[in-house]
Amino acid sequence: MSLPWSLRNLETVLAERPRPTGAPAVDAPWRARWTVHVLSGKPRTQDLLTLGHLEIGFSGAGDEWLYEVSTERQLRDAQLWAQDAVVRCAPPTAQTGHVPALLAWSLESRLSPRKTPEAPALVNGWEQEASGVDGILTCDWALMHAFGRPEIAEASEPFSMLETLEVLRSGLRVQPAGEASLSLGGEPATLRGWRLSGHGVLPTWAWVDPEGRLVAWTEVQRAWVLEAMEAP
Amino acid sequence: MSALEPSRRELLAAGAAAATGVASGPALARRRREARRPHVLFITLDQSNDLTWLDEGRVATPNLRRLMARGTRFSTSYCSMPSCSPARSTWWTGRYPSETGVVLIGQPMIDGVPDLGRWMQEQGGYESVYLGKWHLEGRDVFQSFRCVSRGLNIGLQGDVPLTSMARAILQDRSPDRPLFLTVNLLNPHDICIYRKGLARGLTPEDVGLDPSELPPLPPNFKARPPEAALFQQVKRPGKKDYGPTYVRMFQWYYERYLEMVDGAVGAILQALEASPYARETAVILTSDHGDAIGQHGLIFKSSLYEAAARVPLLVSWPGELPEGLVVDEPVDGTRIAPTICELAGVNAPPGVIAPSLMPLLRGEPGRGWAAAQALVEGRMIRTRDYKYVAFRGDPVEQLFHLAEDPWEMKSVAEEGAHASALEEHRRLLREWEATLVDVPVARGSYAEARKGPEDDDEE
Numbered sequence: 001m002s003l004p005w006s007l008r009n010l011e012t013v014l015a016e017r018p019r020p021t022g023a024p025a026v027d028a029p030w031r032a033r034w035t036v037h038v039l040s041g042k043p044r045t046q047d048l049l050t051l052g053h054l055e056i057g058f059s060g061a062g063d064e065w066l067y068e069v070s071t072e073r074q075l076r077d078a079q080l081w082a083q084d085a086v087v088r089c090a091p092p093t094a095q096t097g098h099v100p101a102l103l104a105w106s107l108e109s110r111l112s113p114r115k116t117p118e119a120p121a122l123v124n125g126w127e128q129e130a131s132g133v134d135g136i137l138t139c140d141w142a143l144m145h146a147f148g149r150p151e152i153a154e155a156s157e158p159f160s161m162l163e164t165l166e167v168l169r170s171g172l173r174v175q176p177a178g179e180a181s182l183s184l185g186g187e188p189a190t191l192r193g194w195r196l197s198g199h200g201v202l203p204t205w206a207w208v209d210p211e212g213r214l215v216a217w218t219e220v221q222r223a224w225v226l227e228a229m230e231a232p
Numbered sequence: 233m234s235a236l237e238p239s240r241r242e243l244l245a246a247g248a249a250a251a252t253g254v255a256s257g258p259a260l261a262r263r264r265r266e267a268r269r270p271h272v273l274f275i276t277l278d279q280s281n282d283l284t285w286l287d288e289g290r291v292a293t294p295n296l297r298r299l300m301a302r303g304t305r306f307s308t309s310y311c312s313m314p315s316c317s318p319a320r321s322t323w324w325t326g327r328y329p330s331e332t333g334v335v336l337i338g339q340p341m342i343d344g345v346p347d348l349g350r351w352m353q354e355q356g357g358y359e360s361v362y363l364g365k366w367h368l369e370g371r372d373v374f375q376s377f378r379c380v381s382r383g384l385n386i387g388l389q390g391d392v393p394l395t396s397m398a399r400a401i402l403q404d405r406s407p408d409r410p411l412f413l414t415v416n417l418l419n420p421h422d423i424c425i426y427r428k429g430l431a432r433g434l435t436p437e438d439v440g441l442d443p444s445e446l447p448p449l450p451p452n453f454k455a456r457p458p459e460a461a462l463f464q465q466v467k468r469p470g471k472k473d474y475g476p477t478y479v480r481m482f483q484w485y486y487e488r489y490l491e492m493v494d495g496a497v498g499a500i501l502q503a504l505e506a507s508p509y510a511r512e513t514a515v516i517l518t519s520d521h522g523d524a525i526g527q528h529g530l531i532f533k534s535s536l537y538e539a540a541a542r543v544p545l546l547v548s549w550p551g552e553l554p555e556g557l558v559v560d561e562p563v564d565g566t567r568i569a570p571t572i573c574e575l576a577g578v579n580a581p582p583g584v585i586a587p588s589l590m591p592l593l594r595g596e597p598g599r600g601w602a603a604a605q606a607l608v609e610g611r612m613i614r615t616r617d618y619k620y621v622a623f624r625g626d627p628v629e630q631l632f633h634l635a636e637d638p639w640e641m642k643s644v645a646e647e648g649a650h651a652s653a654l655e656e657h658r659r660l661l662r663e664w665e666a667t668l669v670d671v672p673v674a675r676g677s678y679a680e681a682r683k684g685p686e687d688d689d690e691e
Contacts, residue, residue: 124400
């Protein structure tokens with residue numbers, strides 16, 4: 001059986017990239033790093049252009065989950081746009097639509113020359129509490145975590161998402177997208193898929209391995225591919 | 233989203249932006265005592281056709297619609313040329329592409345023509361700040377503006393950082409110097425990337441769509457009015473015969489890209505509203521050109537049909553300019569530069585003859601026509617009821633009676649009942665062309681001017 005379309009561009013990459021070894025227990029802390037690639041339509045590793053990275057550290061306790069996030073994106077003229085965020089969420093429940101619900105966050109973004117990221121040309125930062133949005137609100141980073149958790153199977157309520165805590169996307173839904181078998185770091189594996197859709201997002205697939213790791217998060221143009229995961 | 237705002241508390245303001253401080257008390261009062269010279273926020277989209285083509289029930293653009301509601305929408309607004317660089321050269325100069333030299337992508341802008349970035353700084357004392365795509369050969373954006381970032385040629389990846397930068401600039405700026413901030417967002421231009429290879433053979437099922445979710449074909453999908461030979465050569469080579477499913481998928485993705493950029497616009501407007509300058513800032517929003525989105529069996533740009541040539545144009549300054557007004561007078565991209573100058577209280581640069589939009593905002597009558605160019609040799613005149621298109625040296629003329637045929641199903645150029653309208657539009661075209669100070673390349677042929685592939689999905 002052929003691979004789902006959303007994995008075809010990544011098949012070689014996933015086969016060649018070493019499989020991360022860390023596997024977090026449910027609710028245990030973890031730290032993971034993804035590489036952001038541009039998809040060219042040619043499923044070869046050398047055709048992937050790297051546009052940035054995303055690193056998320058998770059720790060959860062009781063009624064509050066905490067994400068420490070660092071991202072960077074390459075821009076023109078050798079510029080780097082980076083974000084550091086601390087995000088507090090309520091754990092997924094029926095009331096949160098089975099996705100982590102944003103409670104509050106602090107965010108700092110920096111625009112820097114790529115060669116001297118320590119000398120930003122522009123810095124922007126604030127902290128904020130989530131209030132005033134009708135319905136369920138999450139962010140993409142917390143949602144990425146949710147795909148590896150059991151509650152996501154129940155997610156059916158539409159929700160809103162603050163993309164990188166900057167831009168609101170609304171009317172989103174998560175649906176199961178079946179399973180796919182492929183080589184992961186040279187070993188056979190079966191991934192479980194979820195499809196995210198809604199206003200202001202391209203259809204996006206989350207592919208999760210049997211250990212609950214989000215191996216790939218991909219749409220028509222871009223893919224986040226898991227590089228490393230630590231679960232102390 | 234605005235309801236998120238009250239709890240925001242600023243933590244940091246460093247670097248170049250922070251050095252200027254935030255307005256408060258006396259400084260703000262001093263600004264208010266000055267003549268009503270607003271800050272100007274110029275937001276541009278890339279490849280966004282006029283929003284009224286879109287089914288509001290299917291496409292969520294709440295922020296663009298909010299901006300419409302709090303300002304004036306020019307419902308009959310055209311780009312100066314449905315191609316990125318040429319149309320952009322008009323924004324910054326108030327001149328048609330045949331006058332700036334940018335008659336195709338890759339053609340450099342001529343020297344000696346003032347651009348709005350420097351003009352606003354030198355004549356108006358504004359701080360001209362630039363974010364995003366520039367895409368003009370022959371003019372260095374870093375010379376014309378304080379260019380903070382040119383973003384990235386992928387809107388998905390670059391537009392959100394631009395909104396963040398705009399937020400920083402709006403919130404942390406000096407109260408003592410007016411700001412001319414342009415934010416050039418890239419989407420829905422990513423539809424070009426979608427088309428490039430990735431969409432080849434893509435089916436609705438591949439992306440989890442039920443075919444019933446796709447937009448319907450536009451009513452003019454199969455319409456083929458007589459067209460100039462050059463236009464057909466560039467836009468209708470045999471390989472570009474798009475089928476119904478392809479077009480409907482294209483439209484569906486286009487709508488998602490448009491929603492994406494709507495979110496970015498919303499974030500910028502939210503940042504403006506949270507700043508001390510919300511009521512001291514005029515916002516102008518437009519797009520460099522539209523997208524054919526399957527109309528007349530075409531996709532992308534370079535066509536003077538409505539979907540590719542007509543663009544959104546919104547002007548808003550709450551409390552100072554009309555809110556919720558729709559102006560139907562035909563206008564084009566040359567009107568933007570003189571409008572910004574009038575708002576800023578400075579004369580338009582010498583050689584700019586296009587009138588400002590401000591009289592129309594005051595309810596005064598307009599001149600009754602707009603014009604556009606395409607593919608070096610194509611010219612368009614739009615009046616209230618008609619659109620006339622002719623290519624130099626080509627016997628095919630198009631005359632659309634848009635008042636009765638908004639989808640441009642049929643050219644009436646050969647119909648006796650419209651003979652006087654045809655003559656009138658020929659005359660308007662001649663008179664308009666007589667006012668143009670064209671550069672030599674604009675007087676030549678498309679083939680001579682073309683330096684590289686004038687492909688629709690070029691950046």
